[in-house]
Structure formats: C-alpha cells, structure tokens
Amino acid sequence: xxxxxxxQPKGIPDLIVVAGGLFFGLEVKTKIGRQSPEQKEFExxxxxxxxxxxxxxxxxxxxxxxx
Numbered sequence: 001x002x003x004x005x006x007x008q009p010k011g012i013p014d015l016i017v018v019a020g021g022l023f024f025g026l027e028v029k030t031k032i033g034r035q036s037p038e039q040k041e042f043e044x045x046x047x048x049x050x051x052x053x054x055x056x057x058x059x060x061x062x063x064x065x066x067x
Contacts, residue, residue: 011038012042013043026054027043027054
C-alpha cells in the first residue's frame with residue numbers, strides 16, 4: 001500500500017492526463033485487481049463532470065484509449 005500525500009482525496013486515479021481540454025483518469029490494475037469503493041466514487045464523479053476515466057491493465061489498454 002502506498003501512502004498518499006497529505007490532503008490528497010481518497011480514490012484519486014494513479015495517472016491523471018489533461019489533453020485537448022479533457023480530464024482523463026487512469027487507474028492501473030493487475031489482471032485480477034479491483035477498484036476500491038473510493039475509486040468507484042471518484043470515477044463516477046469524474047464522469048458526472050464530463051471527464052473520462054479508465055481502468056487499465058496493460059500498455060495496450062492505454063494505447064487503445066488513444067492518448
């Protein structure tokens with residue numbers, strides 16, 4: 001488990017990309033890894049506000065997003 005910096009919200013994705021004026025959250029998981037409840041809540045909030053959120057398990061998953 002990694003420690004989060006002070007005041008960082010729980011559930012924040014592993015990678016954040018801003019491209020073309022859009023917010024992309026990328027949560028990196030293993031083949032069997034699952035999102036925590038906080039991560040699911042963060043994902044819902046990102047999508048609610050027009051951002052994009054992806055759970056990625058390989059570099060191919062990231063390439064398929066087209067960032």
